[in-house]
Amino acid sequence: MLFASFIYKGDKYIGIVQGDNVIPIKDLIGKEFASLIDLIENFSAKYIALLKDASGHEGIKLSDVVLTSPILHPKRNVICIGKNYKEHIDEIANSIDAEHNIPEHPVFFTKMVDKSVGPFENIKLHKEITSSLDYEAELGIIIGQEGSNIPKNKVHKYIFGYTIINDISARDIQRKHVQWFRGKSLDGTCPIGPYVLHKDSIPYPPKLKIQCRVNDNLRQDSTTEKLIFDIDTIVSELSKGITLKRGDIISTGTPDGVGMGMNPPKYLKEGDKVECYIENIGYLINTVK
Template sequence: MKLLNFNENNVQKLGVKTDRGVVDVAAAAERYSAEETPVTVHGVIEGGKEAVAAVQGLVDQVLADSAASDLLLEEDKLNWAPSVTNPDKIICVGLNYRKHAEETNAPIPKYPILFNKFSNTLTAHGHDVALPKSTNEVDYEAELVIVIGKKTKYVSKEEALDYVFGYSAVNDLSARDLQLRTPQWMLGKICDDFSPLGPYLVTADEVGDANNLEIKCTVNGEVRQHSNTSDMIFNISEIVSYISQHLTLSPGDVILTGTPEGVVLGYPEDKRVYLKDGDVVTIEIEKLGSITNRLVAEV
């Protein structure tokens, strides 16, 4: 199932992508008196397989009802919201692709390098991202996102995937001059709207093996990153298990899993051209769709 969020009349709503359009879950639940069906993305995540089944049943009702065309929305007319709207934690893994570590002349990590972002960084497909006044070196990073489905701590690598609800795509925008000002990377990662997330939250069963997905970034139509998640140093099970040894993971937590080679920082200094006003960046991951944002100068 492909879940998504959109804004309508200043209200954030849940949708489900189908071949005939996006089902407005709240409107459908009201039409068919499905009071027990969750109508928010976090309600579905927390409800697990039973919640997903309930939403799927509602979607099937809409598609079978010839009088329900008003419950099917056109994607290109949506005002998108992040695919996960209110995560308790945003945890990031740095230098997690071998070729990316090599292009930046960094040693291959022995343990996952972790840092964090905050909810102010979240934005959605189709929304402009302001280039902060405090930096001149904003870089793109195409990344796979893990979304946790069940509360867990000390989970083994063998059982870790049982706690994954699904996956999304993100652009882990990074202000390199701020990131590398000190040994701690956080400052370069936490600017407003620096985590465009979406367009969909795709359930794990639909994705299958997320350790083998094509991943791509384009800037103004030019391919800058093109790799596969199989190049990750630490795979999904290892990442979830490792983080859970140190803190409790909760439903709706998101984990950014690192970026492949091709970032601006990986070029020789005299060939680095960072993102500028008007640039359009698209992150595309196999089975997860593509998320596009335009960069604009902050005023």
């Protein structure tokens, strides 16, 4: 199941994507939800069969709606994982003359997001404060059950689904402040979408192709099988002493091919089209403005 948030004739909806159509959730389960977060916070196993049974529901043509970010306003910061693909560690080490050390434990940091950017919306360039805006295609995990101290073998139970996150980063601000938080938290620099894929729609753990193109040129091309710390490890480690809540978002790290890692670096410019793709989820396409 692919969950979408969208606008149709001026009204906001959440729905299930079926081919070229999207069916409002309320038409399937007879209940209205204010947002996808609202649905996740109140999700029940009894909804699964109702949501899968789309027979008799034509829905609305996707071409007639405006897709928004599936989770427009995250309730807490997006939790990010740094240095989680070996090839990316190598390329950033080369670009900043650092060591190629693979971390012994997941490297967690947060990305403050007031309002996420939806598919086909603009990424803000912020040219007045940065000249080194970069892209990072990442698999996002959406938590579906509250919990702490989660054992690795039970992590799957706590997941609601997956999405695409473009962890846009201002590299010069990162260097200036000697940490990642500010350079990754500028307004309008967290595209999420286009959909949230329910966890039961694919085998676990996910083995998904992940790519990023800039102006149709392939920059990143990898698979989530190459994660240094897998999803079980990420969620279990993060939950030690920290309560994860329904709707929390975890971004699992980016593969090699970022602009910073090129020689010379290729940072984003005004008018660039950035297209992030993850198998089974779709394409998250944005323009830098």
